[in-house]
Amino acid sequence: MKGTIYHTDRELIAAILNGERHAFAAFVRLTENLVVKMVFQMTGGSADRQDLVQEIYLKAFRNLASFRHGSKLSTWIGQIAYYDCLHYIKKKKLTYLEDIPEESAMDVEPSGEVALFKSDLSAILSEAVARLPPLYQTLVTLFHEEELSYSEIGEITHLPEGTIKNYLFRARKILRNDLLKKYDREDL
Amino acid sequence: MNEHLGDNELQQYTVEPRELSQAALTHIAICEHCRVKAQQYAQITAGLKHLPKMTAELDLPILVLPIKRESFSLSGLAVGALIFAGLLVIAAGIAAMGPDFRALLSVGQGLRFYLLLAAALILLTAGSASYYNEYKRQLKKMGLLS
Numbered sequence: 001m002k003g004t005i006y007h008t009d010r011e012l013i014a015a016i017l018n019g020e021r022h023a024f025a026a027f028v029r030l031t032e033n034l035v036v037k038m039v040f041q042m043t044g045g046s047a048d049r050q051d052l053v054q055e056i057y058l059k060a061f062r063n064l065a066s067f068r069h070g071s072k073l074s075t076w077i078g079q080i081a082y083y084d085c086l087h088y089i090k091k092k093k094l095t096y097l098e099d100i101p102e103e104s105a106m107d108v109e110p111s112g113e114v115a116l117f118k119s120d121l122s123a124i125l126s127e128a129v130a131r132l133p134p135l136y137q138t139l140v141t142l143f144h145e146e147e148l149s150y151s152e153i154g155e156i157t158h159l160p161e162g163t164i165k166n167y168l169f170r171a172r173k174i175l176r177n178d179l180l181k182k183y184d185r186e187d188l
Numbered sequence: 189m190n191e192h193l194g195d196n197e198l199q200q201y202t203v204e205p206r207e208l209s210q211a212a213l214t215h216i217a218i219c220e221h222c223r224v225k226a227q228q229y230a231q232i233t234a235g236l237k238h239l240p241k242m243t244a245e246l247d248l249p250i251l252v253l254p255i256k257r258e259s260f261s262l263s264g265l266a267v268g269a270l271i272f273a274g275l276l277v278i279a280a281g282i283a284a285m286g287p288d289f290r291a292l293l294s295v296g297q298g299l300r301f302y303l304l305l306a307a308a309l310i311l312l313t314a315g316s317a318s319y320y321n322e323y324k325r326q327l328k329k330m331g332l333l334s
Contacts, residue, residue, distance in 0.1 A: 054252065
C-alpha cells in the first residue's frame with residue numbers, strides 16, 4: 001500500500017513478490033541512484049542506458065525470490081548491474097578502464113588557499129568525477145555516495161579490496177589535481 | 189617525522205583516520221603543508237557524498253511488474269473433477285435413454301437434450317481451463333510471467 005514503510009529487506013521483498021506495486025516503487029527508490037549511475041558511468045552515457053536499467057530491474061524482479069539475504073539488496077542489485085554493464089561493454093567494444101596519463105595523477109602542490117570550492121560544490125565536483133575513467137567513477141559512487149564497504153564493493157566488482165582502495169586513492173588524487181588546475185586557470 | 193606525508197596517508201586521514209599511525213597524525217597537526225592538503229581531501233570526500241542523484245526517468249514498476257489480473261484459474265484437480273462430472277452426465281443420459289440414445293442427437297427432446305447440453309458445457313469448460321493452465325505454464329517457462 002502507498003506510504004507503507006518496510007522495516008526490513010525481507011518485508012520489502014515479500015511485498016514485491018506479492019505483486020505490490022508500491023513495494024517495487026520503494027525498492028526502485030532505494031537502489032535507483034546506484035543502478036542508474038553505474039549504467040551511466042560504465043557505459044559512458046550510452047543511448048541504450050534506459051533499456052539497460054529496465055533490463056537490470058527486470059532481472060532483479062525475476063530473481064528476487066532467490067535472494068538469499070546474505071548481503072544487502074543494494075549490493076545484490078549492484079552485482080546484477082555491474083555484470084550487465086560489463087556484458088554490454090564487451091558487446092559494444094567500449095573502454096572501461098582506460099590507461100590514465102601519468103601526469104594526471106602527479107602531485108599538485110597545495111595553494112595557500114585551503115578552500116577548493118568557492119561555489120556550487122556539487123556541480124564542479126560532478127564534472128570532475130565525470131572526467132575520471134569509468135571504473136573509478138563507479139568505485140567513487142559505490143564508496144562515497146552509496147557508502148558501501150570495501151568488501152561490499154568487492155562483492156559487486158570481484159576486485160580485491162587492496163585494488164579497490166588503490167583505485168580510490170588514485171581517483172581522489174586525480175580529482176584534487178583536476179580541481180586545483182581548474183582553479184589556477186580561473187585565478188583562484 | 190620531517191618529510192611530508194604522501195597522498196594516500198592524507199586521504200586515509202579523511203576516510204579512515206583510525207588506520208593512520210600516531211606519528212602521521214602528529215605530523216598533520218604540526219605541518220601546515222600537509223594540513224592544507226588533508227583539508228582539501230576532506231572537502232572532496234565530503235563533496236562526493238552529496239553529488240546530485242540520478243533517476244531512471246522511467247516508470248519502472250509499470251515496465252517491470254507483470255499486469256495483475258483477477259484471473260480465472262483452475263487447479264488440475266478441479267479440471268479433473270469437471271471432466272469426471274461431464275462423463276457422469278453422459279453416463280446418466282445413456283442410462284436414462286437406454287436404446288433410444290440416438291434420439292439425443294435430435295433437438296427438442298426435453299430432459300435428454302438438456303443433459304447433452306450440460307455435458308457439452310462441462311467438457312468445454314474443463315478443456316478451456318486445461319488449455320489456459322497450459323498456456324500460463326508456457327509463459328512462466330519463457331520468463332514472461334512470474
